[in-house]
Amino acid sequence: MPAKTKAHRIGLFVCHCGLNIAGTVDIPQVLDAFKDAPAVLVALDYKYMCSEPGQELIRRKIAEEKLDGIVVAACSPTMHEATFRRNAESAGLNPYRVEIANIREQVSWVHAKDPDAATRKAIEVIRTIIEKVRYDEELLPFTLPVVRRALVIGGGIAGIQAALDIAEAGFPVLLVEREAQLGGRMAQLSGTYLNFESAGDLLAQKLDALRARPEITVLTESEVESLNGYVGNFTVRIRRRGEDQVQEASVGAIVVATGFDLYPMKQLPEYGAGAVPDVISGLEMEALLRPDGPTGGRVLRPSDGRPPKEVVFVQCAGSRDPEHAMPYCSKICCMYTAKQARLFCRQSPDGQAYVFYIDIRSGGKGAEEFVQAAMEEERVLYLRGKVSKIFRDGDKVIVWGADTLSGQQVEIAADLVVLATAVVPRADARDLAQRLRVGTDAHGFFNEAHPKLRPVESLTAGIYLAGAAQGPKDIPETLSQASAAAAKVLSLFSRHELVQEPTIAWVDPELCSACQLCVPACPYEARRPHPWKPLVTVNAALCQGCGACATVCPNKASKLRNYTPEQVLAMVDVLFAPAKAQEGA
Amino acid sequence: MSSPIDWRFMDIVAERSGQPIATCYQCRKCTAGCPTAFVMDYDPAQIVHMVQMGERRALLSSQAIWMCVGCETCGTRCPNGICVGRINDALRQMAAEEGVRVGAPAIYQFHRAFLNNLRRFGRVHEITMIVEYKLRSLDLLSNLDLGARLLLARKLPPLPQVIRRRQEIARLFEAAGAHAAETPEGRE
Numbered sequence: 074m075p076a077k078t079k080a081h082r083i084g085l086f087v088c089h090c091g092l093n094i095a096g097t098v099d100i101p102q103v104l105d106a107f108k109d110a111p112a113v114l115v116a117l118d119y120k121y122m123c124s125e126p127g128q129e130l131i132r133r134k135i136a137e138e139k140l141d142g143i144v145v146a147a148c149s150p151t152m153h154e155a156t157f158r159r160n161a162e163s164a165g166l167n168p169y170r171v172e173i174a175n176i177r178e179q180v181s182w183v184h185a186k187d188p189d190a191a192t193r194k195a196i197e198v199i200r201t202i203i204e205k206v207r208y209d210e211e212l213l214p215f216t217l218p219v220v221r222r223a224l225v226i227g228g229g230i231a232g233i234q235a236a237l238d239i240a241e242a243g244f245p246v247l248l249v250e251r252e253a254q255l256g257g258r259m260a261q262l263s264g265t266y267l268n269f270e271s272a273g274d275l276l277a278q279k280l281d282a283l284r285a286r287p288e289i290t291v292l293t294e295s296e297v298e299s300l301n302g303y304v305g306n307f308t309v310r311i312r313r314r315g316e317d318q319v320q321e322a323s324v325g326a327i328v329v330a331t332g333f334d335l336y337p338m339k340q341l342p343e344y345g346a347g348a349v350p351d352v353i354s355g356l357e358m359e360a361l362l363r364p365d366g367p368t369g370g371r372v373l374r375p376s377d378g379r380p381p382k383e384v385v386f387v388q389c390a391g392s393r394d395p396e397h398a399m400p401y402c403s404k405i406c407c408m409y410t411a412k413q414a415r416l417f418c419r420q421s422p423d424g425q426a427y428v429f430y431i432d433i434r435s436g437g438k439g440a441e442e443f444v445q446a447a448m449e450e451e452r453v454l455y456l457r458g459k460v461s462k463i464f465r466d467g468d469k470v471i472v473w474g475a476d477t478l479s480g481q482q483v484e485i486a487a488d489l490v491v492l493a494t495a496v497v498p499r500a501d502a503r504d505l506a507q508r509l510r511v512g513t514d515a516h517g518f519f520n521e522a523h524p525k526l527r528p529v530e531s532l533t534a535g536i537y538l539a540g541a542a543q544g545p546k547d548i549p550e551t552l553s554q555a556s557a558a559a560a561k562v563l564s565l566f567s568r569h570e571l572v573q574e575p576t577i578a579w580v581d582p583e584l585c586s587a588c589q590l591c592v593p594a595c596p597y598e599a600r601r602p603h604p605w606k607p608l609v610t611v612n613a614a615l616c617q618g619c620g621a622c623a624t625v626c627p628n629k630a631s632k633l634r635n636y637t638p639e640q641v642l643a644m645v646d647v648l649f650a651p652a653k654a655q656e657g658a
Numbered sequence: 659m660s661s662p663i664d665w666r667f668m669d670i671v672a673e674r675s676g677q678p679i680a681t682c683y684q685c686r687k688c689t690a691g692c693p694t695a696f697v698m699d700y701d702p703a704q705i706v707h708m709v710q711m712g713e714r715r716a717l718l719s720s721q722a723i724w725m726c727v728g729c730e731t732c733g734t735r736c737p738n739g740i741c742v743g744r745i746n747d748a749l750r751q752m753a754a755e756e757g758v759r760v761g762a763p764a765i766y767q768f769h770r771a772f773l774n775n776l777r778r779f780g781r782v783h784e785i786t787m788i789v790e791y792k793l794r795s796l797d798l799l800s801n802l803d804l805g806a807r808l809l810l811a812r813k814l815p816p817l818p819q820v821i822r823r824r825q826e827i828a829r830l831f832e833a834a835g836a837h838a839a840e841t842p843e844g845r846e
Contacts, residue, residue, distance in 0.1 A: 425663065433683075445681070445683065448680055448681075448683075449680040449681055452665060452680070454663060454710065454711065457684070476707075476711070478684055478703070478704060478707045479700075479704050479707050479708050479711065479713070480704070
């Protein structure tokens, strides 16, 4: 496919970028330098080359002069390389014969105080890029087939929603859940906040919908053991607990929805956690409030089974606490504490609930009103301050805290204490992340590709994130992210093939000695020794064209397309022998 | 604060002051604008919070409730429609009724002298009010020069002007209840 002929009808297009470039670089002098350059048929400038008239100028010149290569001297290639390549392609020029000479970020902006030097440097940069384009091959992007089946890891509400959305579009889904039952954390909850709707009922609706989808295969008591491959074509190995047999499956996209844990109570000894039976976590309180829970939904003390009168809720138990390595806010506790306090007060009219808090964070629709109603309707007493110590005294649990609003020390003889322990990643989240080759943050939550612009993708193409595995989230937020992740999967599945950039590595079989130095050098695991021939092969789908293999290869057998040693040497030569290069052919 | 808390206190104060005390979320706008907060032992936002917490004794014996001048800036600005000035009024009445040790005795005696004077004449007669206040507070010698200047400037009429229909003032005092009258006395 690559044309062997060198480009010999080259066009140079110099952009002013308003005054960004032209204010520093002397454009007429630059154009003059290439007036008689060999094989440069056209040297033109324009105010904004990326504008439609600028692009139209390039297209016209390609056609008129039958150009077979162009150099656009303008901004960084990360800005507009794709724009100019598309434009050239529409005029019939191979897009890989379009190169950018960066004379803005690397010239005019950094040398604004020395216009003469900037002009000289612009000329040299352009001169090297003309050499590069001379040797550029006319490449064609290639395509890879997409396996249109998804893997969803985690059968909580996030995984269920993602699986449902993908299945409803007609694609098969493999839903892998570690526990024996689907439902995750939502199955452990009582009423949900804002309207006290039963979490169990809401979950049951989703599970009914899930069972009605023949596209979804549920694998419970199973875990992902390893993952190979790349976007559109992963191979996953799934092990069922207690069985030696490992199931292998091909999938094109993956949604990670493994949920969260709570910070272990025993890490909070000053709160009597673990030692005092009537100090419990928020999830244990959910079990007491759940109609299908062990107490039938009645709040009873774990120690003696009696209903408590005075219940103290402690928010930020571990959260917003850099000393416990959790400087972040767990986000859901303000709301579920208000909900638990209200549910308790509703079932115990003579009971009293206290909430210790640092701040109340109740953003969004109806949330602030919900917390305010806890104070006004259920008379929950909110005390602003942290609890310093919780200990047992007879059948009471004594809580020492502060109320910074009245400036007082507070002592409450409670019957039950509920700690809103911090939301933390699953203990083995980092292991899974490594197996999937996706990143985690400092705490172990899965990392999104960009905190603002790409919040549901991981940095690994084809792997998406949903729910609290990526960071603390409540149910509606989790469902939003799950549906968004499913939309990403479906957009991938809307194609049968993926287009891959051809500017990647290849191995010259004549030169390769199969020393395999390049195999560990590749950061993308794209290289593998050939099963029987004495050479190393490149997995074109995994290769990102970084060039590590080319650098490490002693025989120069490993090469990057359109970044060959000949090209680079020609670019260097032209710098050290400018007169010769200009006299040229 | 000690548990269990006394919600009845908040209910009583809310009822007597007519203020929705439970709605306070402690933004402290009332305190930021209060002209007398700087001399209060508890500022207006703390007063509301302490009512919620049932801090009866601390509040009724505080001087803050007497430092309030009732300008109602707090109530004008409160996003939840709470007038702390009116809460202070209710707390002052309760302090007087319950005979607690008053946190600002001189101000309390001034209130008494003012109300007695009003009851007697239907409007304030400064000289008799000042005499009663000085006897009550036993602060006999302060501000004598100011009094002399006011007399010379004819700002202090020697005789009281009694209003017509004094019985209506009497009815007002009756309606306001016993605590507005001379008895029982707050202990100092």
